[in-house]
Amino acid sequence: MTAYVLPPPPVNSLAVSGSGERFPVRRILCVGRNYEAHAREMGKDPTREKPFFFMKPADTIIDDGATMPYPPLTANLHYEIELVLAIGKDGANIPEDRALEHVWGYAVGLDMTRRDLQTEAKDHGRPWEWGKAFDHSAPIAPLHSVAKVGHIAKGRIWLAVNGKVKQDQDVADLIWSVPEIISICSKSVELKAGDIIMTGTPSGVGAVVKGDRITGGVAGLGEIAITIG
Ligand code: MN
Numbered sequence: 001m002t003a004y005v006l007p008p009p010p011v012n013s014l015a016v017s018g019s020g021e022r023f024p025v026r027r028i029l030c031v032g033r034n035y036e037a038h039a040r041e042m043g044k045d046p047t048r049e050k051p052f053f054f055m056k057p058a059d060t061i062i063d064d065g066a067t068m069p070y071p072p073l074t075a076n077l078h079y080e081i082e083l084v085l086a087i088g089k090d091g092a093n094i095p096e097d098r099a100l101e102h103v104w105g106y107a108v109g110l111d112m113t114r115r116d117l118q119t120e121a122k123d124h125g126r127p128w129e130w131g132k133a134f135d136h137s138a139p140i141a142p143l144h145s146v147a148k149v150g151h152i153a154k155g156r157i158w159l160a161v162n163g164k165v166k167q168d169q170d171v172a173d174l175i176w177s178v179p180e181i182i183s184i185c186s187k188s189v190e191l192k193a194g195d196i197i198m199t200g201t202p203s204g205v206g207a208v209v210k211g212d213r214i215t216g217g218v219a220g221l222g223e224i225a226i227t228i229g
Helices: 036-041 096-100 114-122 178-188
Strands: 013-015 022-024 027-031 053-056 061-063 077-079 081-087 103-110 138-140 157-162 164-170 196-197 212-220 224-226
Touching: 013 061, 022 061, 027 061, 081 212, 096 103, 096 178, 103 157, 103 212, 103 224, 178 196
Parallel strands: 027 196, 061 138
Antiparallel strands: 013 022, 027 053, 081 103, 081 196, 103 138, 157 164, 157 212, 212 224
């Protein structure tokens, strides 16, 4: 057995709906601009240009029901409701028609974003990490296994702040579908069991402040609720 000079960090994980077991998370891959109306609201032309990816560390995950501390260095913390998928089987160069075989399950998640830092990074041609990959930036509700709920290709995706609906679209509106995302991503990096992918947010993103209550959902996957603290 390997000996370590420090205690190894804990395994980051997601709750699994209806189970006492958790899904161990290796890393979080995120798709940028994957709904037309959101690409437009971010000032971009929603053509089917190749999708692009960024990452969050696995330790940014917080569970449903948590209070997310308002993060440092920002005055413009944004919510982004997203369909999240969890990879259960390793694969590189996965063909589109085999892609769904690699999905273990789906969840509702939030790609919380320090929009001011992201915008500054974009303006200067710098990486997005400080806008996207900060502590507690990935609230994710319990995973639902494909064995129980099947695959998610359509259905309402929505988010509300203090009960007022801000994002309301359909997962069928994804520019790049779940199989396409998995296939394209796996040509760049080998996907491993434990990877999760956040598939992009619909239009209607906006800021939250301390004390706000964010709720959201995807049809068939239940809901998420967090408080900004
Ligand atoms: Mn996003």
